[in-house]
Amino acid sequence: MTKQNTNKQNTVVRLFSQLGDQRVRLTVVVISICIYIGLSIWNPMYSAIVIDHLWQSIQAAWNSNTPFAVTWDNMGRELLQLTLQYFFTWIFYYLQSYLMANVAENMVLNMRKQVSEKLNRLPLSFFDKNKAGEILSRVTSDLDKITEVMQTGLLKLIVAIGTIIGSLIVMFYYSVCRYDFIYGTRKYYRTGKSY
Numbered sequence: 001m002t003k004q005n006t007n008k009q010n011t012v013v014r015l016f017s018q019l020g021d022q023r024v025r026l027t028v029v030v031i032s033i034c035i036y037i038g039l040s041i042w043n044p045m046y047s048a049i050v051i052d053h054l055w056q057s058i059q060a061a062w063n064s065n066t067p068f069a070v071t072w073d074n075m076g077r078e079l080l081q082l083t084l085q086y087f088f089t090w091i092f093y094y095l096q097s098y099l100m101a102n103v104a105e106n107m108v109l110n111m112r113k114q115v116s117e118k119l120n121r122l123p124l125s126f127f128d129k130n131k132a133g134e135i136l137s138r139v140t141s142d143l144d145k146i147t148e149v150m151q152t153g154l155l156k157l158i159v160a161i162g163t164i165i166g167s168l169i170v171m172f173y174y175s176v177c178r179y180d181f182i183y184g185t186r187k188y189y190r191t192g193k194s195y
Contacts, residue, residue, distance in 0.1 A: 032096035037162040104150035
């Protein structure tokens with residue numbers, strides 16, 4: 001392992017050690033992400049069921065020569081459930097975004113305090129050799145990048161990985177053939193051979 005890789009790993013470990021006092025929030029974020037991914041995958045599946053039922057109800061009304069109406073027994077419950085599912089999807093998305101922003105801001109606040117303490121302990125000769133604006137600019141931009149990664153980048157990465165895994169599971173559930181097709185396509189492009 002090279003020295004640069006070791007430095008990167010140490011940096012990541014030190015960065016995540018800053019999150020130690022926010023375990024409860026991070027746990028809620030992880031649970032929110034799991035529920036959000038589950039709902040994001042289930043909602044289109046349930047929408048297909050509702051649309052099929054709606055189409056069958058319209059055809060039955062047409063064939064019996066009666067006007068089509070949405071009642072509580074005929075599509076009312078399903079439409080309410082679908083609306084609630086999308087509402088809870090939005091709630092869990094908002095919750096994970098809000099809490100992750102809160103976690104990132106608290107972590108950066110602690111890091112700013114640590115940087116301030118470190119800068120206050122440095123000898124005056126350090127400030128004679130380095131421009132104050134350069135030091136301030138570097139600290140500010142680095143901490144802003146950390147905030148950006150924690151608030152959006154990490155969250156999007158986790159959601160994307162979970163969505164891909166969940167989508168593959170649903171694809172496998174509906175049709176093994178489709179799953180085999182995707183897996184075979186991936187093998188084909190990796191090896192350059194046809195199967």
